[in-house]
Amino acid sequence: MSFPINSKVIKVGVMSEIGGPISNLSLRQNEILLLFKDNNKITKRDLVKLLGINISAAQMHIDRLKEKGYITHIGGTRGHWQVLM
Numbered sequence: 430m431s432f433p434i435n436s437k438v439i440k441v442g443v444m445s446e447i448g449g450p451i452s453n454l455s456l457r458q459n460e461i462l463l464l465f466k467d468n469n470k471i472t473k474r475d476l477v478k479l480l481g482i483n484i485s486a487a488q489m490h491i492d493r494l495k496e497k498g499y500i501t502h503i504g505g506t507r508g509h510w511q512v513l514m
Contacts, residue, residue, distance in 0.1 A: 453497065457482070461490050462499055462512060469509040 454462065460480060464471055476487045494500045501511050 454494075454499070455490075457486075458490050458494055458499075461487075462494060465500060465510040466512050469511065471510070 457480065461476060464476065464479065468475075473484060473487045473491070476482070477484055480487070491500070495502075499512065499514055501513060503509055503511050
């Protein structure tokens with residue numbers, strides 16, 4: 430699956446450190462993780478527009494990624510996302 434972002438196409442398929450796909454994440458969580466890697470200041474509203482999901486779904490996926498230890502948010506409202514893998 431791929432989707433456009435900043436006039437380029439991003440292909441989904443986040444890889445782990447040893448080269449295989451991350452299997453304990455859903456496709457949507459992989460997409461969000463890839464977007465955070467591409468732009469660590471992306472907002473939930475941006476995710477909603479890019480992925481065609483509602484705000485509560487975006488928040489749920491973000492919460493799951495935090496719980497699994499893949500991401501953290503640094504700073505306050507104007508902070509940024511840090512991908513921890």
